[in-house]
Amino acid sequence: KQEVTQIPAALSVPEGENLVLNCSFTDSAIYNLQWFRQDPGKGLTSLLLIQSSQREQTSGRLNASLDKSSGRSTLYIAASQPGDSATYLCAAPSNTGNQFYFGTGTSLTVIP
Amino acid sequence: EAGVTQFPSHSVIEKGQTVTLRCDPISGHDNLYWYRRVMGKEIKFLLHFVKESKQDESGMPNNRFLAERTGGTYSTLKVQPAELEDSGVYFCAVGPTAEAFFGQGTRLTVV
Numbered sequence: 476k477q478e479v480t481q482i483p484a485a486l487s488v489p490e491g492e493n494l495v496l497n498c499s500f501t502d503s504a505i506y507n508l509q510w511f512r513q514d515p516g517k518g519l520t521s522l523l524l525i526q527s528s529q530r531e532q533t534s535g536r537l538n539a540s541l542d543k544s545s546g547r548s549t550l551y552i553a554a555s556q557p558g559d560s561a562t563y564l565c566a567a568p569s570n571t572g573n574q575f576y577f578g579t580g581t582s583l584t585v586i587p
Numbered sequence: 588e589a590g591v592t593q594f595p596s597h598s599v600i601e602k603g604q605t606v607t608l609r610c611d612p613i614s615g616h617d618n619l620y621w622y623r624r625v626m627g628k629e630i631k632f633l634l635h636f637v638k639e640s641k642q643d644e645s646g647m648p649n650n651r652f653l654a655e656r657t658g659g660t661y662s663t664l665k666v667q668p669a670e671l672e673d674s675g676v677y678f679c680a681v682g683p684t685a686e687a688f689f690g691q692g693t694r695l696t697v698v
Contacts, residue, residue: 518691572685
């Protein structure tokens, strides 16, 4: 069974800083890895999906990397803004691709 | 998130009562999933539909939970009778294999 861990559980940074969120997983035989954002009281918004054949994926100020051999993924946020404040979750699918295993998330606060 | 509507957004019920959660996805998605997040824990899989059939319900906690997907469109998740430990946020998701788009969730509070 896949186990997903996210570190740190919470992070507070001043506006403008670059930051890295970490995600590790135990089973490296994954289809892909997906990063989500959750705002309070809202659903999960998909940010980036990295296929198993990819090393990284970029969207705007976000860059996600995937290292299957070490069982790690990182989400890099450049020039952080207060609007980036949210909980960030990573999820790895099962080997059948039919269910996701989630980390407990990193709660990010960007201070103006 | 767009394209999956869940309601109610919030439900408060007493222990022993019945609650039905509903998920309305946009059309065209055969895969539909239910997940749950209880306080302080990670989001966990409950079950997976392919069209109207239950493909995998290994995550359902017990027989107090019943999920249906009528005609392969919307889905309901009924909890009967509800217990205190059922409190949490219930998410519905759709998508192709190994990718998911989530609804906003239903926050269930059992008192």
